[in-house]
Amino acid sequence: MIEKMLEERRVQLLIACIVISIVLITVRGISTGLDLQGGSLIQIQTERALTQQEMQDVVDIMDERLRGGLKVRDVKLKPWGDEYMLVYIAGVDAIEAGKLIGKPGRLVVTVGNVTAFTGDELVRIDPSGYEARGGSWGVPFTISSAAAERFRNAAIETNFALVYMYMDDVEVNSAPLSPTLQQELAAGQVVKSLILETGGGEHGREEARRIEVILRSGALPIKVNIVGSYDISAALGEGFANAAILAGVLAFAGAAAVVYIRYRKPEFVLPILITGSSEILIILGVASLIRWDIDLPAIAGIIAAVGTGVDNQIVILDEILMEKEKSMRAKMKGAFFIVIGSWMTLMAAMVPLFIVGFGMLQGFAVTTIIGATAGVFITRPAYAKIIQQMLAQGSRHDEHQTK
Amino acid sequence: MFDLKKLMVLPVLILAVSLVVVGVNAKANTIPMGVDLKGGTLITVYSVPKGIDLEASLGEKLGYKVQADTISDLSGVVGYTIQMDGFLDIEKKEELQVFLSSLGIPEDKISIRDAQPSISAQLLKDGIKAVLFAFLFMAVVIFLRFKTLVPSFAVVLSAFSDIVTTVAVMILLGIKLTSGSLVALLLLIGYSVDTDILLTTRLLMRKARSFQDRFYGAVKTGLTMSATTLAAIAILYLASTSIVLKEIAVVIIIGLLIDMINTWIQNAWILQRYMEGRK
Numbered sequence: 001m002i003e004k005m006l007e008e009r010r011v012q013l014l015i016a017c018i019v020i021s022i023v024l025i026t027v028r029g030i031s032t033g034l035d036l037q038g039g040s041l042i043q044i045q046t047e048r049a050l051t052q053q054e055m056q057d058v059v060d061i062m063d064e065r066l067r068g069g070l071k072v073r074d075v076k077l078k079p080w081g082d083e084y085m086l087v088y089i090a091g092v093d094a095i096e097a098g099k100l101i102g103k104p105g106r107l108v109v110t111v112g113n114v115t116a117f118t119g120d121e122l123v124r125i126d127p128s129g130y131e132a133r134g135g136s137w138g139v140p141f142t143i144s145s146a147a148a149e150r151f152r153n154a155a156i157e158t159n160f161a162l163v164y165m166y167m168d169d170v171e172v173n174s175a176p177l178s179p180t181l182q183q184e185l186a187a188g189q190v191v192k193s194l195i196l197e198t199g200g201g202e203h204g205r206e207e208a209r210r211i212e213v214i215l216r217s218g219a220l221p222i223k224v225n226i227v228g229s230y231d232i233s234a235a236l237g238e239g240f241a242n243a244a245i246l247a248g249v250l251a252f253a254g255a256a257a258v259v260y261i262r263y264r265k266p267e268f269v270l271p272i273l274i275t276g277s278s279e280i281l282i283i284l285g286v287a288s289l290i291r292w293d294i295d296l297p298a299i300a301g302i303i304a305a306v307g308t309g310v311d312n313q314i315v316i317l318d319e320i321l322m323e324k325e326k327s328m329r330a331k332m333k334g335a336f337f338i339v340i341g342s343w344m345t346l347m348a349a350m351v352p353l354f355i356v357g358f359g360m361l362q363g364f365a366v367t368t369i370i371g372a373t374a375g376v377f378i379t380r381p382a383y384a385k386i387i388q389q390m391l392a393q394g395s396r397h398d399e400h401q402t403k
Numbered sequence: 404m405f406d407l408k409k410l411m412v413l414p415v416l417i418l419a420v421s422l423v424v425v426g427v428n429a430k431a432n433t434i435p436m437g438v439d440l441k442g443g444t445l446i447t448v449y450s451v452p453k454g455i456d457l458e459a460s461l462g463e464k465l466g467y468k469v470q471a472d473t474i475s476d477l478s479g480v481v482g483y484t485i486q487m488d489g490f491l492d493i494e495k496k497e498e499l500q501v502f503l504s505s506l507g508i509p510e511d512k513i514s515i516r517d518a519q520p521s522i523s524a525q526l527l528k529d530g531i532k533a534v535l536f537a538f539l540f541m542a543v544v545i546f547l548r549f550k551t552l553v554p555s556f557a558v559v560l561s562a563f564s565d566i567v568t569t570v571a572v573m574i575l576l577g578i579k580l581t582s583g584s585l586v587a588l589l590l591l592i593g594y595s596v597d598t599d600i601l602l603t604t605r606l607l608m609r610k611a612r613s614f615q616d617r618f619y620g621a622v623k624t625g626l627t628m629s630a631t632t633l634a635a636i637a638i639l640y641l642a643s644t645s646i647v648l649k650e651i652a653v654v655i656i657i658g659l660l661i662d663m664i665n666t667w668i669q670n671a672w673i674l675q676r677y678m679e680g681r682k
Contacts, residue, residue, distance in 0.1 A: 035645070043522050084522060094515065095500070098493050226493075228439075228518035233511035236449055240645045243476060247642035251635035258631040297586070300639075300651050304590055307635055311597060311628040318624040325611065338604050341548050342597040348540030349593030352533040353586060359439065359526055361586045364651075368590070 005389050014382035017374070018278050021285025028288045033295025033363065036241040038234030039074075040094040041360065042087045042101060047223040049082035054221050061217045062087060065100045069213035072097075080357060084227070094229035102226040103168045105214035109194075111154040111177075112161030117147035125215045128208035131195065137204035138197040139212045148190040155185050165196050167211060173197045230360070244299045251303055252276060255310050263317075271386050272313050275379045276306045282374045283367050298363030305371025308346060312339045312375065316384050320391060332384060343376040407672040414669035417661075418564045421571035428574050435574065437486070437581030437650075440527045442520035444491055447474070447646065448503070449482040450512040457506075461485055464502050465495075476644050482512075484646065490519050530585040537592045538562070545596065554607060557673040558599040561665040565595045568665075569658040583650030590651075591658040594632075598625040598666045606674050614675065622667055629659050 005011050034041060050058065059077045066072040066089060074090035089097045107119030124142040131138050143151070155161075160182050165173040173196055181191060198207040232240070252273075260269045283302050287294055319335035320328075347369065354365035428434045438445040448457070458471035467487040474482040491499060496515065503513055518526075541562060546555045566588055573580065605621040606614070633656060640652035 035647075043518070045519075045522060081525065084525065095493055095496050102493065225519075227522040228516075230514075230516040232514050235511040236514055239449065240643075243642065243644040244648060247639045247648070250642050251638040254634035254638045255631040258627070258634045262627045262630075296645050296647050297583075297651075300586075300648055303635065303639060304594070307632050308594065308597070310631050310635075314624060314627050314631065315601060318620075318627075322620050322624075334604065334608065337608070338597075338601050341544075341600040341604070344544045344548065345541045345596050345600070346590075346593035348544045349537040349589050351540065352536035353589050356529045356533045358529055358533060358586070359582050361582055361647075364586050364590075 005386055008382070008385040008389075010378075010381040010385050014278060014378055017282050017285075017378050021281045021288075024285045024288045025281070028291075030284055030288050031291060031293050032237075032241070033293040033298065033360075034088055034090060034237070035232050035296045035360075036237045036294070037090060038232055038237040039088065039090040040092055040097050040229060040231035042089070042094055042097055042226055043080075043228035044085045044087060044101070044224045045227045046083050046085065050079075050222065055079055055085075057221050058085070058224075061105075061220055062101045064217040065105075065213050066092070066097065068216060069100045069210060070096060078357075080359075085224075086359075091234065093233070094231035098226050098229060099210060100213065102224065103214070104220045104223050105217065106168055106219045107196075107215060108166045108169075109151070110164045110166070111151065112158035114154040114158055116151040116154040116163075117143055119215060119219055121147035122215060125212060128198075128205075128212040130205075131197065134197060135200050136197040137199065137208040138195040139208050139215065140193060140195045141215065142192050143194065145190065145192070148192045152185045152188075152190055155182075160185075167214070172207075172211065240296060244296060248299060248303055252306065255307065259310070259314070267390055268317060268387075271383055271390070272310055274386075275313060275375075275383045276309055279306055279309050279371050279375055279379050282378065283371045286370045286374070287367065292366055293363065294367075295360070295363050297361045298367045301364040301367030302371060304364075305368050305375065308342065308372055309375045309379065312342065312380055313383055313387075315339060316380065317387060320387065328388060335384070336380075339380060340376060343372050346372050407668060407675055410668045411672050414564060414664050417568055417664065421564075421568040424571040424574055425567055433574075434570075435577055435579045436527075437579040437583075438516060438518055438523070439582045440523050440530070440580060440585075442490065442518050442523040443486060443488045444515065444517040446485040446499070446503075447482060447514040447516070448485070448508055448512060449474070449514075449644070450508045451480060451482065452507050455506055457483055457485060460506070461502075462487075465489065465491075465499065474644065474646065474649075477642050481644055490517055526582060530582060534566075534585065534588055534592070537589050538566070541592050541596060545600075548600070549603060549607075551607075553677045554603050554674060557670045557677075558596055558603060560673075561599050561662070561670045562592055562596050564665045564669065565591060565658055565662045568661045569654060572657050572661070573654065578653060581647075581650050583647040584654045587651040587654035587658070591655060591662075594655075595658055595662040595665075598628060598662060599670050601625050601628070602666060602670055603674065606671075606678065614678065618671060625666065626663070629663060633659055 062077065063075050066075050070092050072089055072092055076088040078086045080086055087101060109116050121144045122141050123144050126140040128137060128139045155177060160177050162174050162176055164171055175197065184191060196211060198204045198211065256269050256273055259272055280302060283305065315338050316335040319331045323331050350365045350368050354362060354369065458469055462469045465487065467489040469485050469487040472484045473480045474484060500510055504510060542559045545558045549555045569588065569591065601624060602621045605617050636652045636655045640649055643649060
């Protein structure tokens, strides 16, 4: 019987797909979404709609800040509509990430109330360090000649007022110019090296580091606001993954139990288990191929796809068992009219979700669409052949017994 | 002979009540919603501190009215969700984490999700748009599939009743509408019509046997389908710990239970009348 099944083209196609999927999964691996591996999603609203170039600039700057500041490998940025952006960051909580990307990072330095220069005019930023003299952490930086000229003019104009440094309109540091500096400036010299001091202690150290990273990356081309965030620790993600996999396996077993209760024949349950598991493999294989992250919504989508698969197999099975007077061809025609109709309506419902994206839930549409489509064109035709062979075998067996 | 007509009072009544419940609540803006769709903060704590009233202590600490719920899996209560309307800035969030740590809740057992009303409104708008388009596409597919007006209309009506009644039941049970439950409603649009397609195909395209025979055959297959799905989804609901999976599962359970009435009474009765009319 098994040999007969293996001769079927559709069964061969299914086996080929399973093998390819297993190869893809083992070679390319499966990447997981942030709710399974830990990380954060930050939703950002920009002041106005961005052009593609501006969008790319924002991506590059945020990427640099996160890589420089938090040593993050994996930053993904997805525009949503024309004024929102979703930033996915692996392995970092939303508070830490928000401090680096939620601010435009615009440095303004004034002497008294005269603006001397901005962060754009920095030509070099040195690593932050501790200044024993002032008892404070700080970020040394160098400014352009033009900026230094303006700085000197501002200092003389204000009669050496306090120097203020603002980061996004918040004062970080204010200090008088040292007597030596005052003399140099008064003598017509320009001063190009300055230090932005952030205070002492652990807070000063962290602040200095953060400002260094932001200055290095440059200011964002546009004002941004954090309008939402979501974070999951690696430990919670692992817990969700384990619970979801366990729940999925139990759910599948539950569905199989119902099938057994209805038909009372283990040989009807087995093919459903086989096709169901092969659908899961194919979904994961395709996800691996297109490098789609598997997250919790994607797992829910897999369960939904396998669920419709089981339902379709029940339709096929009942069509064979109930419509006794019909030819096998007519039975299959009837069954697949229903199966394809159900696939079409599922696509109709899931395509809008895929297009809209809908926050973090696009993965649900992706796995459902892959699973249901693979189901209709690959696994269910194979299932139909397998069950036909099994029933043919069964009836030959019955005939043999009655003789 | 069974009388579907007498039973029709059930779906008609349910749909009427549901329309009123949804309509009134939508107008009064009282449909319960999660933070992702209306803005606010949802703090999820996967740790059960002994002898602490989280609702009271957090409400006091944050200065907002908070609402706490438990999260359970097969082993019992595994954590809490705390929802409130306010949006915390980064400094406030840091304070909150320090405070929760002081209650003995480790930092990596806390997940915070928040949203400003602006982005929530956008998400809700997108969600409603997706539901409307899904429904429209589904209706087009059904009409193209069956190419006859009344049977197609019966299927689409059944799906409509499923969605409206599911939302009404959610409102009555106080189940919050979230992005997860909207996705479940979308799935339901595509999924709940499966039994209707089965019923319509079996009744209209099999002329060999009596109506009753074909009807009961369809019921047997359809109920097996619903039972397998319900069993699977109920287990998913009970065994998973993630809120989004539970949100999706609970809506599908409600929807499939309601779909039984809409498919096997409402849709069946319309088809019965339609077939009698054609004779």
